[in-house]
Each structure stands twice: as structure tokens, then as C-alpha cells.
Amino acid sequence: MxxxxxxxxxxxxxxxxxxxxxxxxxxxxxxxxxxxxxxxxxxxxxxxxxxxxxxxxxxCPQNEWSQSEVEKAVFNREKQPSEEFGVYRKLVIARAKDEAVQKVAQDGGAVTALLTFGLKSGIFDGAIASGKSRDKPLYPAPMLATSLSEILEGAGTRYTYSPNILALAEAVKQKKHSLAFVGTPCQIRAVRKLQMAGLKRYTAPIKLSIGLMCSESFTYEGLIEGYIRGKLGINPEEISKMNIKGKMLVTTKSGVKAIPLAEVKPYVRKGCGYCQDFSSELADISAGGLGLDGWTFIIIRTETGEKIFESAEKAGFLETRSPDEKEPAMNLLLKLSSKKRKAPAA
Ligand SMILES: Cc1cc2nc3c(=O)[nH]c(=O)nc-3n(C[C@H](O)[C@H](O)[C@H](O)COP(=O)(O)OP(=O)(O)OC[C@H]3O[C@@H](n4cnc5c(N)ncnc54)[C@H](O)[C@@H]3O)c2cc1C
Missing domain, CATH: 3.30.70.20 (Alpha-Beta Plaits)
Structure with a gap:
């Protein structure tokens, strides 16, 4: 072309x-x-x-982007205006059956369960996700995980940006041919743009994309160094978990500190202001916490996503329940999707 x-x-x-x-x-x-x-x-x-x-x-996904063209390529049709959080086949609430996964995961550990299932069963020969930096606590490091221990090490959410796309270079170098890719909505867009651009060297190995729901992400210098260490006096090394459930919750040995989101707003990355996609609308499977406790809200969007998810469930890696109409997570999904859609387009 x-x-x-x-x-x-x-x-x-x-x-x-x-x-x-x-x-x-x-x-x-x-x-x-x-x-x-x-x-x-x-x-x-x-x-x-x-x-x-x-x-x-x-x-570049921020340059000459056509949402409708990408939707047609991924789903064979454009999204209807009534599909507030994108095209999907099935909604499920899921969690990992393995307690060791539940312990390290952010929500229900469904993402980690899918990756471990895929690696153990040989569907994937690697997973692109976010690991943890050895030198800087809470600093996300894009990684190609090829072992179960690496996948477990990367579980949980770092709220600062992890350019997982960069780890595709290592996957190409190692001649991987069957990868799962985990990333935020902007990174799933990047994968789709690479596919649209015909850059098969990077995209042919990707067999499953798992998109994380995302309202925004933060700068490491601003949030972790400036605010958490600088203003709150908390040593990042002592933080065992960070989560956002209406407030930013920072867990250390001394307990959980709840921080109003307005306080951390100044540290949101500027590029996030141009993102209209909360729920990773272009992924095969999307995953989010949506206020749930110990469970992951899953949106299965493509046939590939459905097949791999069902196989993981059948193999005993996941347990699931269906969201009912009154599920608060559904309202939150609609609310956060519509809020983000109001952002200026990339
Ligand atoms: C920056 C960010 C903001 C988010 N905001 C929201 C939100 O507003 N509402 C909501 O419902 N959910 C949000 N999520 C998703 C949520 O935190 C969980 O990732 C999701 O619910 C899956 O939970 P799990 O227990 O199944 O995942 P786990 O089994 O814990 O697996 C999480 C996976 O995410 C990868 N990961 C961790 N940090 C990053 C990162 N910074 N960038 C890319 N990949 C990463 C890990 O490597 C791991 O593979 C956000 C996630 C991120 C990364």
C-alpha cells in the first residue's frame, strides 16, 4: 500500500x-x-x-485514526449509537479459581487466570503485559512473560503508564508466534492501528488482546514521587497495593489511606485527556474492576475472545456469574463510558 x-x-x-x-x-x-x-x-x-x-x-494511533474503519475490521460492522461501551457478545463477572492468583491480582484475577491458562495449555507462547521495575517501586515495566512466575509477578494494577507495546520488540526477537497482549484502551488502539497499517511483523503473533478498562493513568514523577512520597510522606516501597474505588486507596502495613480523586487529578497524564475509550472497546476481551470486590467485570467482544474465555472456564481456571440488570457495576460501566466519550477526539 x-x-x-x-x-x-x-x-x-x-x-x-x-x-x-x-x-x-x-x-x-x-x-x-x-x-x-x-x-x-x-x-x-x-x-x-x-x-x-x-x-x-x-x-501511530493518534494520527489518522478512523474508528469506523477499525470497528469494521475487528467486528465486521460499526458500533451502533446505542452500544454505549462498544460491540460485545457477552458480559460476565469472573474470578480466578486459584487462590494464589486472587491474592496478587487487582480485582478477581481473571486477567491473570486467562494468561496462566493460555500459557499452561500452550495456546500462548508468551504474554505481553506490565511487570515491575527492580529499582523503582511501583514503576511499571513492559514485559514479555514466558513463565507462570513472571505472569504472577506482573499481576495487579500500576496506575502509572506502562508502554506495553514496547515489549513486542522482545517478542519479535524471540520469534514468538502466539501471544496474549494486555494493555490499556490506548494500547489496544495501538495494536489495532498496527494491524490496520499491515505491520504484520508485530501483530501476526498476537492471538488475543485483553483490554483493561481505564479512566486515566498518572505520571510516575507526579503521583508516586511528588504526591505519595513528597506530600503524603509514604515510602512507595511500603505500598502493597493501590486501587481506585471511588477514591484512590493506598494500602501499607499501617492500613488503607483513602485519597479523594480530586487530589491526584493534577498528576493525570495529558494524553489521557484525548481518550474517549473507557472500556477498551477494540479488545477481544475487556476487563475492569467497576467497584466490584474480588471479582473482575468481563466484556467478551470477539469470537476469539469467547473461545479462549470459555476454554479457560471449562479447564477450571475461572469461575463466573452473570451480571443481573440491577448490577451496580453495569451502571458504572455506562456512566464511565459516556463520561469518557465526551473527551476531544484524538
Ligand atoms: C492505568 C489503569 C487504570 C485503570 N482504571 C480503571 C478504572 O477506572 N475502572 C475500572 O473498572 N478498572 C480500571 N482498571 C483496570 C483494573 O485495575 C484491573 O486491571 C482489571 O479490573 C483487571 O483485574 P484483574 O484482577 O482481573 O487483573 P490482574 O489479574 O491483576 O491482571 C492485571 C494485568 O494488568 C497488567 N497491568 C498492570 N498495570 C498495568 C499498566 N499500568 N498498564 C498496562 N497493563 C498493566 C498486569 O501486567 C496484569 O497482566 C485500570 C487499569 C489500569 C492499568
């Missing part, structure tokens, strides 16, 4: 990064064949003379 060859500076540098519309997904860095870009403080920075191949502009 013919496309414009335009430099990084003239395309993404000007219209996405300088315009503060960059979501920091790292796709441009992943695809640059000449390694001209590096990831620094959440954005791409040019470190070598651009060779004007134009691939970064073609791959």
Missing part, C-alpha cells in the same frame, strides 16, 4: 507530541526501523537523524 513518506519531526513530532496529544504508547519507537526514537519521560524523543521512511506516522 502506498503511503506518504514524511519525517517524524514533520508528522508526529509536530502534530502529536508538540500538540500534547501523544499518549506515550511507544508504537512509533517500536516500528522505527532505524532506531531513531527513544522513550523518555513518557514520550518519544528523536535521538538520531530521521530517515523519513514514514512508518512511525503510519503506525
Amino acid at each position: 502506498a503511503f506518504n513518506k514524511i519525517s517524524f519531526e514533520e508528522s508526529l513530532g509536530k502534530n502529536v507530541v508538540a500538540a500534547e496529544r501523544c499518549i506515550g504508547c511507544g508504537t512509533c519507537i517500536l516500528v522505527c526501523p532505524y532506531n531513531c526514537l527513544e522513550y523518555r519521560e513518557g514520550i518519544p524523543v528523536i535521538v538520531k537523524e530521521c530517515k523519513v521512511c514514514g512508518i512511525c506516522a503510519r503506525a
